[in-house]
Amino acid sequence: MFGEFDEMILYHAFLIKSMLLLLLIGIIIPFLSSDCAKSIRRARIYMFFSHGLLSMIAFSGLIALIFAKISLTIDMIMMILFFFIMIMLEVFKYKKILKGVSDKESCNKKARINSVLFGLINIAIIAGMVVYMVIQKNAVPVS
Numbered sequence: 001m002f003g004e005f006d007e008m009i010l011y012h013a014f015l016i017k018s019m020l021l022l023l024l025i026g027i028i029i030p031f032l033s034s035d036c037a038k039s040i041r042r043a044r045i046y047m048f049f050s051h052g053l054l055s056m057i058a059f060s061g062l063i064a065l066i067f068a069k070i071s072l073t074i075d076m077i078m079m080i081l082f083f084f085i086m087i088m089l090e091v092f093k094y095k096k097i098l099k100g101v102s103d104k105e106s107c108n109k110k111a112r113i114n115s116v117l118f119g120l121i122n123i124a125i126i127a128g129m130v131v132y133m134v135i136q137k138n139a140v141p142v143s
């Protein structure tokens with residue numbers, strides 16, 4: 001049967017894969033231009049998109065949670081925590097890039113380092129969560 005829950009999870013999974021793509025774009029942004037002001041403007045717009053997509057992921061997850069009447073398991077708590085952590089990391093990334101402006105010489109360098117660092121952390125969180133959920137689903141139930 002392909003009910004509302006499966007449909008919502010399909011949507012949730014699709015949005016999570018799209019987030020990986022968006023994170024990659026976020027990493028590339030400071031490498032596209034040597035004009036730091038331009039990179040910062042782009043990073044700001046990217047942050048809006050990343051927050052939007054993350055909220056869509058959380059919303060689809062919450063709807064699935066309500067449809068399936070799932071109780072708050074450790075997986076759900078982890079996902080909710082990761083949602084907040086990822087949102088926070090995106091803000092920290094933008095703030096760090098902004099801080100780099102004070103030093104015009106290394107502005108680009110700092111923007112690139114922070115972009116790669118925070119982008120990779122978020123990619124690792126998603127990849128880790130995907131692998132964890134696959135292992136959970138394939139786990140042989142005890143008893």
Ligand code: HEM
Nearest residue numbers: 013057058061062064065079080082083125126129130133
């Ligand atoms: C408020 C936030 C979230 C809620 C309420 C939520 C809820 C859910 C629910 C109910 C499921 C189905 C679990 C099952 O099949 O037993 C699910 C699956 C999943 N969630 Fe979330 N989620 C949230 C955020 C996230 C985030 C931020 C990530 C990524 C880091 C994530 C990654 C996953 C993955 C990989 C699956 C498995 C999808 C599949 O079956 O293909 N979730 N989530």
